[in-house]
Amino acid sequence: MTDxxxxxxxxxxxxxxxxxxxxxxxxxxVISESIVVQWIVMLILAVVFFILGxxxxxxxxxxxxxxxEYLVTFFRGMVKDTMGVKYNKYTAYIGALFCFSILSxxxxxxxxxxxxxxxxxxxxxxxxxxxxxxxxxxxTGGVKGFFKGFIEPLPFMLPxxxxxxxxxxxxxxxxxxxxxxxxSVIGGLVYFALGQIANGLxxxxxxxxxxxxxxxxxxxxxxxxxxxxxxxxVSMAECSDD
Amino acid sequence: MVEDLLRAAAETxxxxxxxxxxxxxxxxxxxxxxxxxxxxxxxxxxxxVCKILDKRAETVNKDMDEAEKAKNEANAVKAxxxxxxxxxxxxANRIVADATRKAQQREEEIIAEANxxxxxxxxxxxxxxxxxxxxxxxxxxxxxxxxxVMAAGKVAEKEITAQDNEKIIDSVLAQIGEEx
Numbered sequence: 411m412t413d414x415x416x417x418x419x420x421x422x423x424x425x426x427x428x429x430x431x432x433x434x435x436x437x438x439x440v441i442s443e444s445i446v447v448q449w450i451v452m453l454i455l456a457v458v459f460f461i462l463g464x465x466x467x468x469x470x471x472x473x474x475x476x477x478x479e480y481l482v483t484f485f486r487g488m489v490k491d492t493m494g495v496k497y498n499k500y501t502a503y504i505g506a507l508f509c510f511s512i513l514s515x516x517x518x519x520x521x522x523x524x525x526x527x528x529x530x531x532x533x534x535x536x537x538x539x540x541x542x543x544x545x546x547x548x549x550t551g552g553v554k555g556f557f558k559g560f561i562e563p564l565p566f567m568l569p570x571x572x573x574x575x576x577x578x579x580x581x582x583x584x585x586x587x588x589x590x591x592x593x594s595v596i597g598g599l600v601y602f603a604l605g606q607i608a609n610g611l612x613x614x615x616x617x618x619x620x621x622x623x624x625x626x627x628x629x630x631x632x633x634x635x636x637x638x639x640x641x642x643x644v645s646m647a648e649c650s651d652d
Numbered sequence: 653m654v655e656d657l658l659r660a661a662a663e664t665x666x667x668x669x670x671x672x673x674x675x676x677x678x679x680x681x682x683x684x685x686x687x688x689x690x691x692x693x694x695x696x697x698x699x700x701v702c703k704i705l706d707k708r709a710e711t712v713n714k715d716m717d718e719a720e721k722a723k724n725e726a727n728a729v730k731a732x733x734x735x736x737x738x739x740x741x742x743x744a745n746r747i748v749a750d751a752t753r754k755a756q757q758r759e760e761e762i763i764a765e766a767n768x769x770x771x772x773x774x775x776x777x778x779x780x781x782x783x784x785x786x787x788x789x790x791x792x793x794x795x796x797x798x799x800x801v802m803a804a805g806k807v808a809e810k811e812i813t814a815q816d817n818e819k820i821i822d823s824v825l826a827q828i829g830e831e832x
Contacts, residue, residue, distance in 0.1 A: 425672075
């Protein structure tokens with residue numbers, strides 16, 4: 411135990427690597443590990459979507475088509491149930507985000523750094539949620555409704571309303587990022603700790619159970635929560651009055 | 653030289669972002685990547701599948717309409733055939749009744765004809781019997797009279813006048829006529 415504590419100082423968790431960096435017109439462009447892994451994920455998704463979506467027949471016979479239809483109808487149903495029929499144009503974003511998020515998180519299983527454990531990546535999606543929310547508010551309420559929304563029910567609520575608008579995407583961003591990061595940190599810790607015991611033999615089998623929760627379950631649930639919250643925030647931004 | 657490069661590579665690999673940091677580059681690239689994934693999802697999977705689902709719904713609706721139409725047509729045809737069947741049954745009944753009526757009529761005619769024929773035959777037969785009877789009587793009458801004359805001549809052994817002869821014959825004949 412004392413040995414373990416002594417060596418525990420060796421365990422460090424670092425942020426994503428700066429994989430590529432170059433200068434582009436005075437702007438230092440740094441491509442982080444997260445982006446590189448995202449490219450891998452994109453490649454996989456592109457191939458999977460392409461294979462699923464081609465050669466579809468009206469009379470479905472292949473399992474491939476069944477899977478494609480199940481996936482699309484699942485996202486369509488999810489958007490319809492949470493946001494309503496008039497928001498079905500958000501299906502593409504929600505579906506793509508869901509797949510992107512899950513697969514990014516699952517990249518941790520391959521030993522790569524999951525892009526979803528990078529705050530910047532989730533922050534980008536949080537920004538999208540924020541923009542979509544404000545846009546929907548503007549679209550449904552117009553300029554008047556948009557600004558009126560901030561001083562409701564009473565004008566002195568203005569600061570709280572502004573904080574609320576920002577807090578929603580920030581909270582969902584932090585939730586997703588922190589869950590995946592914590593999962594990978596705990597996984598790393600367990601591997602490190604078990605590696606110290608019995609010459610590392612203990613690290614066979616035991617981490618699999620933890621991985622089942624922290625990688626598989628958490629990946630799915632966080633993607634689902636993030637998508638559901640995005641849909642909820644966007645559809646709730648609708649100005650009902652006016 | 654190579655060592656320098658390796659060291660440089662190692663150094664760049666050592667460069668990490670901090671664990672909780674916001675990097676504008678990453679955000680921008682993530683936004684671009686997300687947009688690309690959305691487009692890929694939309695054009696590779698969502699659009700084709702939705703198209704095929706719509707097409708299927710359309711086909712199903714069309715098939716259902718067609719089935720409805722076919723059913724109605726079948727019902728119409730069935731009704732027509734039932735009507736025709738009823739009509740032909742009626743026709744058949746009518747024909748049979750007609751034939752029966754005609755046959756009965758014919759039967760009656762035949763019976764009437766046969767009856768009249770029989771009556772005629774009977775009448776003719778009776779007539780001929782009567783004629784034969786008369787002829788036979790007349791023949792018998794002649795023979796008897798001869799026999800009587802002969803017998804009388806033998807009995808009397810005398811000449812009888814023609815007048816007496818006739819008287820006797822007449823009385824005998826009357827007697828025979830009464831007996832017969």
